[in-house]
Amino acid sequence: MDVELVGVSQSEFEQVFATVKQGLFPYVEAVFGWDDEFQRERLTCAYQPHWFSWILQSSERVGLLCCKPYDDALHVHLLIIFPQYQGRQLGAAVMARLHREAEREGKCRVTLSSFTDNQRAIRFYQRLGYKVIEGDQAFVSLSRSLVRK
Numbered sequence: 057m058d059v060e061l062v063g064v065s066q067s068e069f070e071q072v073f074a075t076v077k078q079g080l081f082p083y084v085e086a087v088f089g090w091d092d093e094f095q096r097e098r099l100t101c102a103y104q105p106h107w108f109s110w111i112l113q114s115s116e117r118v119g120l121l122c123c124k125p126y127d128d129a130l131h132v133h134l135l136i137i138f139p140q141y142q143g144r145q146l147g148a149a150v151m152a153r154l155h156r157e158a159e160r161e162g163k164c165r166v167t168l169s170s171f172t173d174n175q176r177a178i179r180f181y182q183r184l185g186y187k188v189i190e191g192d193q194a195f196v197s198l199s200r201s202l203v204r205k
Contacts, residue, residue, distance in 0.1 A: 079136035
C-alpha cells in the first residue's frame with residue numbers, strides 16, 4: 057500500500073488543530089482536561105511546522121503525521137488516521153515508510169509515546185515490533201530498533 061507524506065503549510069494550522077483535537081481529545085481530556093487555547097499554544101510553540109505531514113492515499117487526505125528527527129532516532133509525536141479510513145492498514149503503511157526512511161538516514165530506532173488509556177494504539181505499535189520501555193498512569197513510551205544500513 058502506497059501512502060504519500062506532504063508537508064503542511066502555515067495556512068493550514070486550523071485544519072491541523074482540528075485533526076489533533078479529533079484524535080487526542082478523549083485522552084487529553086481524561087488526563088489533563090482539554091483547553092483549546094493551551095493546546096493551540098502548545099502546537100505553535102512546542103512543535104516545528106516542518107515536523108507535520110498530511111498522509112495521502114490516492115491524492116486523498118487520510119490522516120496527519122508529526123515526527124521529530126533526532127541524531128540517532130526518529131520520534132513520532134502524532135499519527136492520526138481519520139476515523140473513516142481506519143482499519144485499512146494505512147497506519148502500518150505510514151510506519152513502514154518511516155522505518156525505511158529512518159534506516160536510510162542512519163537512525164538506530166523509532167520512538168513514540170501513547171496515552172496509557174489508548175490501548176488500541178499501544179496494541180497497534182506492539183504488532184509492529186515496538187517494545188514498551190517505560191510508562192506510568194498517563195503515558196507509555198515505546199521504541200523499535202532499526203537495522204542500520
